[in-house]
Amino acid sequence: MKNKIHSMKWRIWKTAFEIFIETFLGLGLLLAITFILQKAGYISNPNKVxxxxxxxxxxxxxxxxxxxxxxxxxxxxxxxTGKIVASRYQKNDKDNYYLAKVKNKSYINGTTSYTISSNKLYSLVIRQNSVPEFTNPVLRKFSYNQISYIFLIIYESLIIIIAIYKLIHEISKNFTAIQKIALNMGNKVTKDYPKSKIKEFDTVLKQLYQKSNELSTLIETERIEKEDLSFQVAALSHDIKTPLTVLKGNIELLELTNPDKRQLEFMESMKNSIQTLENYFNTMINYTKLLNLNSISEEINLNEFIKELFLELTDIAIVNKTNNRLKVKTNLKKFHANVPALKRALINIFLNACQYADKSNPQVSVTVTEDLKFLWFEIWNNGAPFSEEAQVNAQKLFFTEDKGRSGKHYGIGLSFAQAVAVRHGGTMIITNLVNDGVSVKLGIQKF
Known part of the structure; x- marks a missing residue:
């Protein structure tokens, strides 16, 4: 049987109606209990006799x-004789009966009246209360009205709490369903989404599950495209290597023919161009490998990672004739990352820093810090600041201010670093420091 769906407004009104009906039933229950107790003689009837x-x-x-x-x-x-010949009374109440007898008229004390009726032989004084009370002497100490009020307050509190709890539980259940699909957004949903009896939640759930399936399809399509791109780049690189190898062989043969100075310059230029192509395709292959990177959960010892990384960075600094230094400002021992990808990203940033450092006195530093969420690697150089265009586009694939692509800048290094940061749940920040060079910070989630 199909569940009926109603609006949130209807559901709230339903809760209010339930409270009203149950309150009415509670009053009816109290009246019924009072009536039964009166009939059984456990409480007095406020109607006077x-x-x-x-x-x-x-x-x-x-x-x-x-x-x-x-x-x-x-x-x-x-x-x-004035003596008592028949009775049913409480000793502490005896004086009130005598007072009615002496006055020979009805006597009222608070809500209690003492009604007298006489003939030639006897005087009958009846004690009656205008509010219900227990006939049992012990229970009479407790006001039946107060007990009734306490019953109503407790009963009303319970029905309100239960009604509101049911409403909150239903809403919470719907929010939990939304949270569940939101946390698994992008996963293929093979079964029907959980239906909600509240129209607004049901609409949201339906849309979320639909979008999750659409996102799953897009992710799968992207994965296939990335795999295809990686395959095509690898195939292209392989295809290019064959003519490059032939070119290098021909250059070597030409060098054996005792070429003149101008010919040697041409051959040297050809060799440099071949090396540029090889570097370019190797960089592209590294980038496409990152596109298919899935596992980044390897636990790493931070000190060992920094030690190995700084050795490689020092070699790069020596080649580029750059002064470099390391600052570690964290006590973190372990973190999770893909070592090859993270190391390559930091090397790319460091190499970029070396190449753009001040030519007269090139300075580059690496600083490792942390905050509550991220582990930060900051690479600074004392070179000229990024241009406005470069600050906006530096992280985009193939962007470079070196319009001629001299062989040093392919527009892949910082884009690769940004992609690595994102894959590790982090980000990359480029900052121009006033009169103090440029800072590139790569942050990754610690765990």
Missing amino acids: YLVLDSNKTTLTDIRQTMKKYPYDFIVFDRR
Whole structure:
């Protein structure tokens, strides 16, 4: 059977209606209990009873038989002797009966009245309360009205708490369903999404599951395209290597023919161009490998990683005739990352820093810090600041200010570093420091 779906407004009104109906039922229950207790003689009826004693016919036995029908306390006085000849009363209440007898008229004390009726032989004083009370002497210490109020307060509190809890539980259940699909967004959903009885939640769930399937399809399509790109780049690199190898062989043969100075310059230029092509395709292959990177959960010892990394960076600094230094400002021992990808990204940033450092006194530094969420690698150089265009586009694939692509800058290094940071749940920040060079910070999640 298909579940009926209603709006949130309807659901809230339903809760209010449930509270109203259950309150009405609670009042009915209290009245029913009161009625049953009255019939059973456990509480008195607030309706007053006035008995008229017939001067000739009413005997003491008649009075006793009549008072058995009522739950009221009473005292029968003998008018000649003034003694009590029949009774049902509490000792602490005795003076009130005598007061009514002496005055020979009804007497009211608070909500309690002492009604007197007399004939020639007897005086009957009946104690009656205008509010219900227990007939049992022990229970009479407790006000039946107060007990009724306490019952209603507790009952009302319970039905409100239960009704609101049911509403909150239903809403919470829907939010949990939304949270579940949101946290698994992009995964293929093969079964029907959990239906909600609230229209607004059901619409959101339906859209989320639909978008999750669409995103899953897009991710799968992207994965296939990346694999295809990686394959094509690798195949292209392989195809290019064959003619490059032939060119290098021909250059070597030409060098054996005793070429003149100008020919040697041409051959040297050809060799440099071949090397540029090889470097370019090797860089492209590294980038496409990153596109298919899945596992980044390897636990790494930070000190060992920094030690190995700095050895490689020092070699790069020596080749580029750059002064470099290392600062470690963290006590972190372990972190999770893909070592080859992270190392390549940091080397790319460092190499870029060396190439753009001040030519007269090139300075580059590496600083390792952390905050609550990220492990940061900051690479600084004392070169000229990034241009406005470069700051905006430096992280884009193939962007370079070296329009001629001299062989040093392919527009892949910083894009690769940015992609590595994103794959590790982090980011890369480029900052121009006022009169103090350029800082590139790569941050990754620590765990």
